Amino acid sequence: MMQASPPELLSPWRTEKRVALQADARAFARETVLPIADELDPKKGEMPRSLIDAIGQKGWFGITIPEDSGGLGLGIFEYCLVSEELARAWLSVGSILARGQGLGTQTLDPDRRAALLQKSARGQWIGSIALSEPEAGSDLAGVETRAVRDGDTWLLTGTKRWAGFALHADFIEVLARTRDPKEGEPRSAGLEPFLVVKKPGTFPAGMTGHVIDKVGYHGFMTYQLELDAVRVPEADRLTGLYGDQGADADAGGFASVQRGLNIARVHTAARAVGVAQGALEDTWAYLQEREQFGQALAEFQALRFALADMAADVAQARAYWHQVAHLLDAGEPAETESAQVKLLATEMAVRVTNQAMQLHGGNGYTTERRVERYWRDARLTTIFEGTSEIQRRIISDRLLGK
Numbered sequence: 001m002m003q004a005s006p007p008e009l010l011s012p013w014r015t016e017k018r019v020a021l022q023a024d025a026r027a028f029a030r031e032t033v034l035p036i037a038d039e040l041d042p043k044k045g046e047m048p049r050s051l052i053d054a055i056g057q058k059g060w061f062g063i064t065i066p067e068d069s070g071g072l073g074l075g076i077f078e079y080c081l082v083s084e085e086l087a088r089a090w091l092s093v094g095s096i097l098a099r100g101q102g103l104g105t106q107t108l109d110p111d112r113r114a115a116l117l118q119k120s121a122r123g124q125w126i127g128s129i130a131l132s133e134p135e136a137g138s139d140l141a142g143v144e145t146r147a148v149r150d151g152d153t154w155l156l157t158g159t160k161r162w163a164g165f166a167l168h169a170d171f172i173e174v175l176a177r178t179r180d181p182k183e184g185e186p187r188s189a190g191l192e193p194f195l196v197v198k199k200p201g202t203f204p205a206g207m208t209g210h211v212i213d214k215v216g217y218h219g220f221m222t223y224q225l226e227l228d229a230v231r232v233p234e235a236d237r238l239t240g241l242y243g244d245q246g247a248d249a250d251a252g253g254f255a256s257v258q259r260g261l262n263i264a265r266v267h268t269a270a271r272a273v274g275v276a277q278g279a280l281e282d283t284w285a286y287l288q289e290r291e292q293f294g295q296a297l298a299e300f301q302a303l304r305f306a307l308a309d310m311a312a313d314v315a316q317a318r319a320y321w322h323q324v325a326h327l328l329d330a331g332e333p334a335e336t337e338s339a340q341v342k343l344l345a346t347e348m349a350v351r352v353t354n355q356a357m358q359l360h361g362g363n364g365y366t367t368e369r370r371v372e373r374y375w376r377d378a379r380l381t382t383i384f385e386g387t388s389e390i391q392r393r394i395i396s397d398r399l400l401g402k
Contacts (some may be wrong), residue, residue: 012326013326015185020079021082025085026085028054028083029088029093030059032054033093034090036090037219038147038370040049041090043046043219045217046168049095052096055097056122056124058098059121061097061101062122064076064078065120066104066152069114070117071117075329076329077322077325077326080270080325083095084171084273084321086274087278087314088275088277088281091274091381095164096165097128099127100120102117104116104170104195105125106238106239106240107131108235108237118240124170126169127165127172128165129163130160130163130173131173131175137161137162141186141188141191144177145160145175147192147194149178152234153234154194154229154231156229156231157230160174161224162212162222163223164222164223165226166222169198169222171182171195171196171198172379173193174194175191175192175193175194176191176193176226177189177191184269184289192237194238195237206227206228206229206231207228207230208225212224216377216379217380218377218381224319226259226283242292261386263389264333265341265383266324266328268345268346268381268384269280270325273314273317273318276310276313276349279310279378282356282369283309283310286359304361306355308371317341319345320345324338324341336398341387342385343392346382349378349381350378350381353378356371356374
């Protein structure tokens with residue numbers, strides 16, 4: 001069960017448009033996403049294309065794309081606001097929004113970039129990101145996939161891991177090394193993103209992939225990819241990652257990663273809050289419907305207090321991601337704040353969903369209730385987009401120096 005009305009936006013961030021957007025996303029999550037998630041998640045099924053198309057019709061793949069490029073012209077705040085609501089129903093649906101937002105559009109040709117932005121905003125240019133490798137996850141500067149120049153094309157060879165939605169995507173962004181760093185250069189020197197254009201449902205020549213069987217985060221498959229001289233035209237070398245419309249298109253390949261990661265971390269915080277909110281609401285309902293010793297569980301003070309702690313934790317994390325998203329929209333780098341909110345919100349989601357399982361008792365440890373889905377999905381949020389340990393390193397380095 002999900003409550004009919006969303007939590008109020010705090011007054012510093014509340015506008016009529018945001019309240020309306022939140023309510024629309026909340027209703028869509030409850031009425032459209034939740035039944036699909038309840039049916040397909042236990043089967044480890046993939047979200048149907050019809051659901052992706054429905055999201056596209058809402059315009060949510062273009063939340064951060066300017067209006068003159070076919071998008072909604074809104075900010076990171078609104079992007080995270082919609083993602084939180086969708087993640088309440090199914091984490092992967094809160095995540096699929098990131099595969100639009102101008103991802104895969106930062107090509108060298110400005111006319112082509114403009115055309116791809118239009119497609120991205122309509123949900124007709126949805127991609128996968130292949131950054132990590134078996135030996136390079138949090139340390140992206142350690143990427144070893146090579147890009148070798150061959151006339152007007154590049155040949156990409158290497159192994160990529162954790163490429164979500166790779167098979168059904170319209171393209172895959174691949175981070176590869178064009179050269180080794182020179183003496184005195186950072187280890188990231190020579191890393192550039194490339195656009196591998198493909199037909200949905202297939203892999204291009206030279207690329208194979210196998211599905212990584214995950215504990216949770218169902219809704220789309222995640223792949224390990226093998227690249228053997230995958231040919232990419234020079235025109236498909238990108239000027240930046242993530243498609244962030246606030247980034248400097250001339251900043252160059254790896255230089256754009258940090259802002260993209262900051263946005264991704266706030267987005268992850270919002271998704272984690274959504275998952276925790278779902279667990280909170282289901283527990284709120286369960287305590288009222290379940291009776292023991294002749295009274296509803298909601299009458300037991302210890303359980304009431306546990307629910308109160310859960311609600312306070314969720315509200316705190318939500319308020320913080322609101323603040324950090326606002327900073328990013330204002331043009332602040334907010335690197336420390338992005339790491340802090342990602343750490344706080346995702347660790348909170350693990351605690352809250354774990355408590356939700358406990359308050360459901362034996363019923364929580366079954367697939368008959370959604371709470372086990374929230375529990376499984378929350379655990380991932382502390383890992384992807386930089387583990388909790390990486391966030392602690394970023395924060396402590398800002399406090400104490402490297």
